Amino acid sequence: MKTSTQFIAPCFDATLSVNRYSADLWAIHLFKSEEKRAKFRSIVLILGEPNQLPELDPGDTSSAPKLWLGKAAFELSTELASKLRSFLGEHVEGGAA
Numbered sequence: 001m002k003t004s005t006q007f008i009a010p011c012f013d014a015t016l017s018v019n020r021y022s023a024d025l026w027a028i029h030l031f032k033s034e035e036k037r038a039k040f041r042s043i044v045l046i047l048g049e050p051n052q053l054p055e056l057d058p059g060d061t062s063s064a065p066k067l068w069l070g071k072a073a074f075e076l077s078t079e080l081a082s083k084l085r086s087f088l089g090e091h092v093e094g095g096a097a
Contacts, residue, residue, distance in 0.1 A: 007087040009080055014043055016074065018067070018084065020091055024051045028069050046072045053092050056085055 005020040017029040026048040031040045048054070048069045057073075058081065059065040065081035066073040076084065 005091050007084060009083060011074070011076065011080060016067075016076075016080070018054060018087070026052065026054055026069060028054065028067065028072075028074065030074065044072075046070070054088060056081060056088055058085075 007018040028046040057066040064075040
């Protein structure tokens with residue numbers, strides 16, 4: 001299955017990838033790159049149920065922003081949450097898939 005839409009960015013000491021495979025199928029992947037072997041090491045992979053959309057909780061003064069897909073969540077830096085908000089605003093609301 002080919003990824004239609006992808007957001008990828010550094011997330012603390014790993015890389016966060018948010019993928020939209022079709023209008024109703026999303027995945028979130030957190031991984032590290034092993035540069036010595038040019039391979040990726042998965043930390044976690046979350047596959048959404050059909051019609052389950054990623055949600056961004058902006059956090060507040062006592063909690064960090066979080067990216068949710070179903071019952072799973074990742075804490076994000078404020079800067080990354082801002083970039084992801086733009087991506088999700090464009091693609092969750094029925095954008096191109």
